[in-house]
Amino acid sequence: MMSAVVVAARAWIGTPYLHQASCKGAGADCLGLLRGVWREVVGAEPEAVPAYSPDWSEPARREDLAAAAGRWLSAESAMAPGVVLLFRMREAAVAKHMGILSVAGDAPKFVHAYSGHGVVESPLSLPWERRVVGLFRFPGH
Template structure:
């Protein structure tokens, strides 16, 4: 089994807590990625500044996309592979502001308000919102 998927599945059931990243206690979608990073890669490569739930929608700046580009490996267009990190745009002209980890064919693990960390179908409504996909780097 893919180590990224195994670690992400260990977070399932963690409640949603904005800006948190603690398995079992609370996390948001970014916290899930941060927690998987810590488990597999070690220390986080940069401090995460405070952020609002709308991310940078008012400014239109792709803050999350830029951070992903600094630390994750861009993947080409095409079907996602288990362990890939997906970035989603929740509105057509909006910034990417949601993250998930592909767990299998047509499934992904993510954290969201009211549900915590869950494994969901990567259904057509989710798939059409994918803005980019990345992979965790080889251990750095």
């Protein structure tokens, strides 16, 4: 049986990329995708998301996205469908991208909202996998 989280995430595929948005079919960024899946599989969002710039918290060197993931998601150690992936896009940079693992195993894939592409399902290729710095689960999933 497919994870409810994966089913919810895949329903967002094709949504255009739109910074700070979280509206299936209309626009989402990576955090907006996670927020939308949360609303579908968990319920109301646990906290208001403040406005954020495309460079997130890089100028201040704060791990805001990682801190929020730690507050509301459960730490996970295994790569399994439905797991939330937290990425550091450059070495020594703050973590500022997220996605949801849709397929585990020999040919892993993940769903994410990516600037210039929208919400897509991408192979979790070695360049992506090397950037993963955290694994999390939605509460109850």
